[in-house]
Amino acid sequence: MKALNKTLVLVSTLALLATPLQATGNVVGPGDQAPGTRGMDHNKVLHVIDFSETEFTLINFWATWCEPCRNEMPVLQEAHETLGPRGLRVVGITHEYIEDETLGGFLDEMGVTYTVFRAGPTIKRGWVGVKGSLPNSYLIGRDGKVLRRYVGASAPQIEQLQSDLLAVLEGRPLGMLIFSGDDGVATPADRVRQKEEAEARKNAGQAEKSD
Numbered sequence: 001m002k003a004l005n006k007t008l009v010l011v012s013t014l015a016l017l018a019t020p021l022q023a024t025g026n027v028v029g030p031g032d033q034a035p036g037t038r039g040m041d042h043n044k045v046l047h048v049i050d051f052s053e054t055e056f057t058l059i060n061f062w063a064t065w066c067e068p069c070r071n072e073m074p075v076l077q078e079a080h081e082t083l084g085p086r087g088l089r090v091v092g093i094t095h096e097y098i099e100d101e102t103l104g105g106f107l108d109e110m111g112v113t114y115t116v117f118r119a120g121p122t123i124k125r126g127w128v129g130v131k132g133s134l135p136n137s138y139l140i141g142r143d144g145k146v147l148r149r150y151v152g153a154s155a156p157q158i159e160q161l162q163s164d165l166l167a168v169l170e171g172r173p174l175g176m177l178i179f180s181g182d183d184g185v186a187t188p189a190d191r192v193r194q195k196e197e198a199e200a201r202k203n204a205g206q207a208e209k210s211d
Contacts, residue, residue: 008148012126015104015190020086022172026144026146027128027160028126028127028128028130028138028149029146029149030102030146030148030149031145031146032145032146034051034059034138034140034144034145035123035125035126035127035145036109036122036123036125036126037049037059037091037093037094037122037123037127038120038122038123038125039117039118039119039120040117040118040120041115041116041117041118041177042100042101042103042104042113043100043104044088044100044115045116045117045192047091047117050138050143051102051143051144051162052143052144053089054087054088054142055086055087055088055141055142055168055169056088056089056140056141056142056147056165056168056169057088057090057091057137057139057140058076058079058088058089058090058137058138058139058140058165059091059093059137059140060072060076060090060091060092060094060136060137061093061094061119061127061130061134061135061136061137061150062092062093062094062134062135063094063095063096063157063186063191064094064098064103064106065094065096065185065186065190066135066186066190066191068093068134068135068152068154068183068184068185068188069134069135069186070110070177071158072135072153072158073092073110073112073136074110074111074152074167075158075161075162076090076092076112076114076127077090077110077111077112077113077164080113080114080164081113083097083165083166083169084114087169087171088113088169089115089167090115090155091114091115091116091117092112092114092115092117092121093117094116094117094118094119095116095118095119095124095130096118096120098118103116103118117166119150124134125141131153132181132187132188133152133185133186134185134186134187135150135151135152135153135185135186136149136150136151137149137150137161138150139165139168139205141162141168146178147168147174148164148174150177150178150179151179151180151185152179152184152185152186153180153184154178154180154184155178157176157178157180157184160175160176160177160178163175179209181187
């Protein structure tokens with residue numbers, strides 16, 4: 001009996017230890033219920049996304065240093081303008097730390113008027129697996145269920161996203177999912193490389209001035 005009790009205690013302990021590890025490894029995917037989605041924008045406005053308020057919501061995780069993200073933004077802006085009245089809401093979310101003024105200037109430069117905010121604590125707890133390769137986009141229905149996850153933004157992927165958005169609004173099936181090529185995603189390594197290149201250009205410019 002003592003041996004059995006020790007075994008039960010061991011199993012229970014391992015289960016408790018395994019639970020948070022398993023939770024932190026989850027990646028939100030099609031069929032899953034979208035986690036809580038809220039955060040503060042550069043104007044100090046708190047946004048709390050209620051998926052039931054519109055037919056479909058497209059959530060796009062992005063960063064200023066992500067070149068594919070920048071390439072995709074005009075398409076998202078167009079979708080916001082043309083498909084918004086038909087029931088599509090576009091939301092941009094960044095995990096990146098960036099000053100309010102800098103973020104506001106970036107959005108103005110890109111011509112972005114759809115909702116954009118930083119990831120709050122609920123997003124950091126619930127949306128796992130979106131801080132690696134960027135961009136990550138999620139198409140979500142009124143019931144809060146994820147219909148599709150898009151990773152990357154190559155030209156064929158962007159074209160497919162546009163087609164899918166029209167399809168769901170018109171009640172048609174989604175097209176075949178296209179996976180990203182090397183030119184369709186950005187990783188933290190790209191951010192490091194960009195910083196190094198910017199620093200090298202800065203040093204080169206200072207060297208020319210000193211000559």
